[in-house]
Amino acid sequence: MHPALAGLVTIVIGVGGCLAYFWLSNQFLDKVLFPAKGPQAGRNINRANQIRPWLFLFPALFALGLYLAYPVVETIRLSLTERVTQADGTTVYEFVWFANYVQMSADPKFWEAMFNNMLWLIVVPALSTAFGLLAAQLTDRIWWGNVAKSLIFMPMAISFVGAAVIWKLIYDARPPDTNQIGVVNAIYVSLTGNDPVQLLTVPFWNNFFLMIVLIWIQTGFAMVILSAALRGIPEETVEAAIVDGANPFQIFFKIKVPQIAGTIVVVWTTITLVVLKIFDIVFAMTNGQWGTQVLANYMFNQLFVARDWGVGSASAMVIMLLVTPILVWNVRNARREMR
Amino acid sequence: MDNIAGSKPTLTWAVHISVVALVLLWLFPTIGLFVSSFRTADQISSSGWWKALFPTEQNMTLRTAAPETQVQEGDLWVIEGNLFEEENSDATIATWGTSSRDLSAYQPGDTAEDDGMRLTVEADGAYRLTSGTEMEGRRGERVFVVAETPPDFTLANYRQVLLSGDSTDSMSKAFFNTLTVTIPATIIPIVIAAFAAYALAWMDFPGRALLIAFVVGLLVVPLQLALIPLLKLHLGIGIGKGYLGTWLAHTGFGLPLAIYLLRNYMVGLPRDIIENARVDGATDFQIFTKIILPLSFPALASFAIFQFLWTWNDLLVAKVFLIDATGQTTVMTNQIVELLGTRGGNWEILATAAFVSIAMPLLVFFAMQKYLVRGLLAGSVK
Structure with a gap:
């Protein structure tokens, strides 16, 4: 059919x-x-x-x-077992306690992924929220703010893979002494006169070039939520501050931001969840080469390239563990609300 | 709030300018892809896409026709024609010269004199070369020009990607596969979630609070955990890799958000309407289908957009549950990743394929942004 x-x-x-x-x-x-x-x-x-x-x-x-x-339960079980093919061709799952976790922690690629994921966790939610807050605050004060918001929000609709292509074009490097078609290298070469750089292969910094893609996507999300929160601030608090002679920066940082702190935390944790599961961008742009491995991509490699279900499940459990604090916090909030 | 900005015109201007800068910065990457998808491979690799929007200046060396084509007019020998004849371009000549050292010696329409020969070149490349004596040699005179080429765009990439049927480049099959995955995976969770959300919002039973907490908890469970156990399950019960398994997986993964969004919305519906209907003898089933569902349309639309965008843009679920060794069921995201591998340098194909895949979500996004924003607000702000 x-x-x-x-x-x-x-x-x-x-x-x-x-x-x-x-x-x-x-x-x-x-x-x-x-x-x-x-x-x-x-x-x-x-x-x-x-x-x-x-x-x-x-x-x-x-x-x-x-x-x-x-x-969830099955992954816990799989992470504690090893798949063994017996002499007669059947596979059994042998219980091996924490052997998979031990094996994983001996793998430098795993620690690279952990380190990078921590970098992502610090940088991406912080910058997305900051840019979102900035965009929300600025667009709320001008007549064409809704159009501007809609355009900044647009990358939300673009797939991570599509975004990867878009940004690969931006990071593209051509041989020296030819026209650069990637805008970053075009600017870099014309300013410094140095040879162009293959940005995605520069160790350590290439992580940040990948993060920019996610920040570009998530800023719109942060902006939309924070903009609604900013509008919910009681007018009187701002007016009182003006009467007291506060300047716009003081109003923003001392009056508005404290009042939307709760929303900022929600935005931050939501983006944190996205970051913990980030896979497509790394998979499509570098596939974890040149020191850009992250946990979800490490796990994918273990499962479908190395075909080691034990270690793959163990690394999935690591992601689950990292998510758990947010899970608990969310559930507690939801229960408090219902009372 | 506005009056602060209003009282200081400089600050208002600063705000306008920074927003313009921010918007341009955010649009720039996407526009780059869009523009590149209309350029030929040569154009993309020879200049940055931002130059494609403006006319480009090019130094060219062209030739008049060979002396054998000359005709005699009175006591003059004449060669006439167009310098761009072989190039077939719509470039215009800005300046020209008869020596490679001085390209700006003459303006279009000027006449150059040299060794008794007179050469006139017009902006469109038309020329007239006259000489008092018969011209000799086998090749025409060289003319050095600075030509301005207007922006030039082509639809050839889209033809290649959509219509050619080329097995590596073609996106048309992947497009329909994506559509096939997306539509059932969007509709089915809505139906299932709507009933559950109604029960959690308006029916009283022991354990309701616990169930809601359960759903909220599942909201953040990474789907990475589900890959291996479910693949094992699908292979075990004979579904294998294919559309059915993918629809089921998307349904399962979409349900927590669907239930959560819909329940939050339904709880907010006015209690009076529902209780009046109960008093009038309506059953729960009737209340649900006749009252709750129509009233919940905005929430249903919000979730539908989320789920549509998510399933359309998904790569991981498709890779694990759908795409088998034959590659017949590839989806667009996967096709693009493969193009990145096989045609990493062919930006014209990559850009066009990527744009084909993001066009539909962008359309949905701009058409139904209102519901998307509403859903986001309902889903995250507490």
Whole structure:
């Protein structure tokens, strides 16, 4: 069957199936299992209403459990096992305790990835939030601010792979004494007269060239959220500051920023989550060569290039561990809100 | 707030200028890709794309036609023609000369005299060479010109990428594959999540708070963790690599955000409407389909855009769950990564392919930005 047709059939079956499931299961509950008539009508209605939420929830819970909760458990298990092919050709998973973690921590590439990820974690959320805050504050005060916002926000829609191509063109280097077509080298050569530099191969600094791509994408996100927060600041606090003779910088840093600190933290953590999982940009631009490895790409290499599921799962667990503080914090916030 | 800026015109100007600078800085990379996709390989490799927007000046050495084409007019021998005849270009001549040392000796329309020969060259390259005696030699006279070439753009790259069917360059198959992945992967989670969100928002049952916390927790679980266990599962139950597994994976990964966004929105709907409907005897199923769903349209749209952008732009899930050894089911992001490998220097193909893949998200982005912003605000600000 042609894939497009299969897609169409899937939509029909998927959507139709979901609707049919919800409708039929409700019918079954109300008409067959606990009919709202006869001597026990009242009790039946109550029972049906106790079960109904679970009918509504079942498909979602099933999918969540299978596609997100189960993998967490399974990854823990895999990270503690080694895949062994036996003499008769079957594979078994042998329990090896922490051998995979030990093996991983002996790999310099892993520590390179850890170090780079920490760099990313410091630089990208900080700069994205700072630029976002700057853009939000500036665009809020001019009549064409919405157009400007929309344009700064636009990279959000571009895939990491697309962004990788866009920025590779910017970082491009041609042989010396020919016209440079990458803008960075064109400026560098015309200013200094030095030979052009293959920017993505310069150790250490190339990490920052990759980070710029993500900052470029995430600034729009930070700007949109922070701009809404800035608008929510009570006018009186700003007016009181003006009356007291504060200059615009004081107003911004001493009046506005403290009031949106909560939102800044949310933006910061959201971008942190993106950074922890960053894969596409590194994969497409350097594939971890020249000292630019990051955890997610390291893991991908272990899983699908080296085909070592044990170490791959162990490195996935490292990412999970790094995410856990944010997870706990989010859950606690959500619970506090519901009370 | 505005009155501070308003009271100081210099500050207002500073704000305007900095925003212009910021916007230009943010647009510059994308415009570079866009412009490059309309240039030929030669143009891209010979000059930066930012020069493509302006006419370029070029020093050229051209020749008049050979003496054998001369005709006699009275007592003059004459050769007429166009210097650009063979080049077939729409360049215009800025200045010209008869010696390579002085290219700016004459303006277009001027006449140069040398050894009894007179040469007139017009801006469009038309020339007239006359001589009192018969001209000799096998080749024409050399003319040195400074030519201005206007910006020149081509659609050939798009033809190559979209229509040629070339197996390495063609994006058309990948485009449809991406579409095939994206649409079911966007619609199905919405349906499933909407029911769950309704239950979590408006139905009372023990353990509801716990379930909400569970969803919030899953919101941040990195999907990297799911790759191997799910691939094992798919291979184990016979789905293997393919569209079905990809749709399921995208559905699973999209659900936490979908449930979270939709529940937050539904909780905010007015309680009166729902309770009135209950009193009037509507079942939960009816309340959901007749009242909640239509009212939740903005939240549904927000999530749909998120999920669309995410599935369209995804590389990892496609690489793990979809693309098999035959490469028949490649998606655009993967195709571009492969082009980066095989055609790393061919910017005309790369730029065009990348632009084809980002055109659709950009379209959706600009058309439905309102909902995207709303969804972001609902999803992150607490």
